[in-house]
Amino acid sequence: MWVRVSRIILRNRILLISALALITVFFGYHARKVEMSYEYASLLPKKDPAYKDYLKFVDVFGEEGNLIIVGIKDSSFFNLDHFNRWKRLSTEISKIDGVENLLSVTNTYNLVKDIDKKQFRVVSAFPDSISSQEELDEYTKEFKRLPFYRDLVYNPETDAYILAITVNKEKMKSKEREDVVADIQRVCKSFEQDENVKLHYSGLPYIRVVNSVKIKKELYMFSALALAICIVVLFFFFRSFKAVFVPVLIVITGVIWAMGMLSLFGYKITLLSGMIPPLLIVIGIPNSIYMLNKFHHEYVSHGNKVKALQRVIIKIGNATFLTNLTTASGFATFMIVKSDILRQFGIIASLNILGLFVLSLLLIPIIFSLIGPPSSKHVGHLDNKIVSSIIDKLMYITRYHRKTVYIVTISILIVGFYGISRMKSSGYMVDDIPETDPVYVDLKFFENNFHGLMPLEIMVDTKKPQGVMQLTTFRKIEQLEKRLEAYPELSRPTSLLDLLKFSKQAFYNGFERYYSLPNNREKNFILQYAATGEENAQLLHSFLDSTRQTTRISIRVKDVGVKRMKELYTDFNNDIDSVFTSDKYDITVTGSSITAFKGTQYLLRNLFTSLGLAILLISLFMAFMFSSWRMVIMSLTPNVIPLIFTAAVMGFTGIPIKASTILVFSIAFGISVDNTIHFLAKYRQELNLTNWDIRESVVLALKETGVSIIYTSVVLFFGFGIFSISSFGGTQAMGILVSLTLLVAVTSNLILLPSLLTGLERLTTTEAFKEPLLHIYDEEEDIELEELEIANDDENKN
Known part of the structure; x- marks a missing residue:
């Protein structure tokens, strides 16, 4: 199959490039139309009883979450100057487009009995004009005799006062909500400067708007940072602008496809989908690293560029497909969660990870077949002394210190399970907001x-x-x-x-x-x-x-x-x-408090299910790939241990189980198993070439794939590490924990996996391992004479 695929790609280069360009233009056109999400995305499925109860309440009494609250602590609030300035603030805010109603001390009402009409007249507790402090004191005395307003618009014990602003719910569901909040803030900032006081802001509409603005900023910031890190790391390793330009072109194209797909599917940018562009950049680069390393390795071996590119497709095309499939599976499992925000994230992320595979498989062979061959400088990274010394050290450990590796692994497991027992669940409205953030500080004020x-x-x-x-x-x-x-x-x-x-x-x-x-x-x-x-x-x-x-x-x-x-x-x-x-x-x-709490509970249950499904799916892929249940266990072991390690770290450090931290395990597991697939695929190739010499095959596989594993791990570690500077605690936790998990996973794959293969030998590498899904091609028979002639013609042209 892959021989045929390589022929199609290398013989139809212009046609394929043109098709990719048209697809990218199509997605790019639609990407311009993608919008931010301005509506609250319920974590509950629409059939959930708690969600139905909320809709029933809204149907009878209307929305209960359309209040923006402004608060102040002022022991001199009823001083005439302070009172009048607060009243002017209320008046100015009431004139803002989108503000429907206000409730504050200055515009409260009293009921007065009208005996003649036998009804209550609603009169202002404070008249429009108050000329003296004595007059205000009299009205204040009357107002404080109204228990109805205590702890509603003011707290007499703490001298705290609030201004409750009812905002138009339709505007709160559109882009205009940012303007409404900005106008309210502008008026309030002017008040703060004039009075030299501190105001506090909160309410569900306010928190959602502030968060959506941050999401928009971080979308651009993290995409730029991820791209910058990838460019620096690629150039550091390959020392070639071509080896940087092509991978960057691939991931940028992948991001365009993803944003266009968001628009075509009718999805909007949320806290989760806003992370897709930087995630695709980080996850997409490893494809290019494996392919470029294989290309350079093959070119150094025989000096034929097209033959090297064909072998890239044949030798690691299937393995790269399966690594992308496992990574996509880690994201795709979120689709079983009936929460719209997670389901949309899972669909777009998984589809575009597979899209990145297609782009890598097509663009790397096509572009490098059209340009000059790599120079000695460009392939010099294959003899990188630092990386070579690391690989040598790893081989030494797996040969002579296997018992130590096993003891350390068992110790990590024991400590890990104890750490897991200390894990706690969480789920706060401002869970993802740092304690120093104004939104968090203001919420605590209220x-x-x-x-x-x-x-x-x-x-x-x-x-x-x-x-x-x-x-x-x-x-x-x-x-x-x-x-x-x-x-x-x-x-x-x-x-x-x-x-x-x-x-x-x-x-x-x-x-x-x-x-x-x-x-x-x-x-x-x-x-x-x-x-x-x-x-x-x-x-x-x-x-x-x-x-x-x-x-x-x-x-x-x-x-x-x-x-x-x-x-x-x-x-x-x-x-x-x-x-x-x-x-x-x-x-x-x-109410919102119940739907939020029920939604978090629902999400935690389903994310654990999705993690189990991710492990099951990837296990099935491994079984299909290697045709050996022992090899499945062997391949999963070095990737499950990092999950246990990370869970233990969460338990010991007090990082709680919540939606954002549960995401870590499915994502990290799907990515970390990629290294295992590449290593075992190469290991099996070497088994055929070394006449089933297990120890020699492990060494050879480690020498070639170890370089790519180290390169990709550096990209992934720093790529996910950028999320640690997010202003959202959940995004921070995801970045730190995924980076930590992948760091442990690469160590596990480069030390524990080879140790298990060489230490257990025949117990793990059985006859079933000889004829798996990935067919092994003979090094000298996989290229036809016709292809060599095309290669020579291309070489002469270049």
């Missing part, structure tokens, strides 16, 4: 002063119209709220009861002692007042559906992580079950 910002909603369905307005329902909601107030992670619940208590206080002329739930006699009078008038009806509607059958209890939750949230969720439901009977009430616990 947690400390207002008990968090993550929305938690409890929907109470009474199963009958007007059921909410029954006093028994009020009592049960009050009973549940008192239980929820005992949790330090939760804010004070806000519900219809607060409006009723507020109304009762107004009914009794604003005396604070009447801020309590109406009794059965008072309820009818108060509801008559509260339900009259358009503004009052709107207040009621925010807590009731149109039939008054369903109401809500709104709570804010601290970012406590998946483990604690799971405990809280269980406790919530126990409290609910003890208050509400299922025959009369249908209770739904939902």
Whole structure:
């Protein structure tokens, strides 16, 4: 097969180059249309009960996550100058396109009983114009008698105040959201400079916009850094501009294909898909390194350029295909996860890794057949003294210190399993944001002063119209709220009861002692007042559906992580079950805090499954390739040990198990096994040439493939290492852990694998290993005379 492939490639060079150019232009055209993702990508599949519960809530009460919060800590807030400046800030923000509503101390409302009309009039707690400090003090005194606003817009104990900005949900799903947030920040920065104070910003829309801007910046930064590292490493090893230009051309073309594919599939750039371009650059370079090393090795051997290029295709084409297939499999397993963000990442990454193989297989032989042969300077890296000394040292270890290698390996496994037992799971809303980042600092400000910002909603369905307005329902909601107030992670619940208590206080002329739930006699009078008038009806509607059958209890939750949230969720439901009977009430616990916690749980479960599937798939590829189950175990061993080592490092250093760190294992395993495939493919070739001399075959395989393995490992180590400078903790962890895993994997493949092959000898290299999928061609019979004539003609032209 591969002889035929080599003929097709070398005989149809212009046609193939033209086809690749047209495909690249096509993908490049569509790549211009790819967009950033401006919508929240739920980790839950659409059929999940928790996701359905959230949609049910949104259908009844609308979105609960369209608030941008601005906070300040000011002990002199009610000083006239400070108060007026805060009021002007609110006014300026309200004029921004995309801002729909504001809630702050300066624009709060009070209810005043109108006996004549038998309704409550909604009046401003503070008038538009206040001329003196004495006047402000009087209004402030009245305002502080309204318990409704305590811990909602201000915290009297910490002197913290917030400005809650309701933003247009449609704009938040489009590119315009960046402009809305930027305009809010601009106005707030002006306030900070004028008043010499520090404002804090948070809310789900704000965090998502800030993160998307960072993703966009890092997409360009990491792509440029990855390309720069590859260029430096390639030139350092090969000392040839041609050996740098062609691999760079291949990976850039691969990136164009990937971005075009994103657009064609209707996908958008997310935190994960934003990593695809630099990942393809880093992962695509090893193909070129293996092929160029083989090309230079063959050319030095016989001096015929086209013969050398044909042997590149024949000798390592199949092995390179399988290495790309295993790497793609590591990414493709994410497709079984029903989370859109991971599934899209898996599809695009896996398809384009295979695309890089096609580009490498076509462009390297074609381009190098059209240009001059490599000079002695360009092939000088084959005798690199540093690399040669490393290879010699490795051969010495595998020959004379195998027992030490086995003891060290067993020790790593023992310590590794202990380290794994210390691993902990995690899952915070700002898990991927460093503690020094303003987003993290500001979130903690709101947690400390207002008990968090993550929305938690409890929907109470009474199963009958007007059921909410029954006093028994009020009592049960009050009973549940008192239980929820005992949790330090939760804010004070806000519900219809607060409006009723507020109304009762107004009914009794604003005396604070009447801020309590109406009794059965008072309820009818108060509801008559509260339900009259358009503004009052709107207040009621925010807590009731149109039939008054369903109401809500709104709570804010601290970012406590998946483990604690799971405990809280269980406790919530126990409290609910003890208050509400299922025959009369249908209770739904939902909100962004629940979907995020459930989504993280779902993701962790499925990523473990995808890792298991990756190992299974790659094992099957190995079995198909080598036709020996013993060789499958042999090939997997040096690649599983690095995973155990990395997991142990996570356990000892306290790096938690979370979505971003679980990704490491599937990615690293798929990449690290490539070295094993190349080594064993060459090892089997040498077995035929050395008359089944196992030790000599190991040495010869190590000498040739060891150089490529070291080159590719340097590229991969530094290529993934660039992600460690990301502003996202998850991306940092992925970069560090993948680099560490690959470093251990290359050591394992160059020391442990040869030691096992030579130490166990006949136990591992059985007769089944002789006739595997990869056919071995005779060195002198694989090139036909016709091909040699073409080669000679090309040599003369050059």
